[in-house]
Amino acid sequence: MSNKAIFEQIKLALSNAPRNQYTAELHLQMIKFADELKHITAKEFCEEMGLKQSLGTEFSKMRNLTTRLKAAGLNTKQI
Template structure:
């Protein structure tokens, strides 16, 4: 899946997320699409999804965490 499709899917999902679940949904979406976003910077991610730059830290943390989760058996295709 190309980056623009990923960005659009994340934007749509975040727009539909309950207000008190926004950050949790963002984390889940980053984990889900980490492989497709592994070559971009946190700044590029925030610009692509339309988020404040402060969410770049969340992007970096979740992308790094994804490697450990996958090593433990997580199948991101099931998210």
């Protein structure tokens, strides 16, 4: 899947998330696509998504957390 398609899918998921679940959905999407987006920086992610740069830290955290979750058996393709 192309980066453009991934970003569109994330934007769609965020737009459909209940207002009080936006951040949780953002984290979930970051985990879901961590492998596909491992070659981009947190800054690039935020720019592409139109997010505040401060959320770049969250992107980095979720990418690191994904490694541990996958080691524990998580299949990100099922998210």
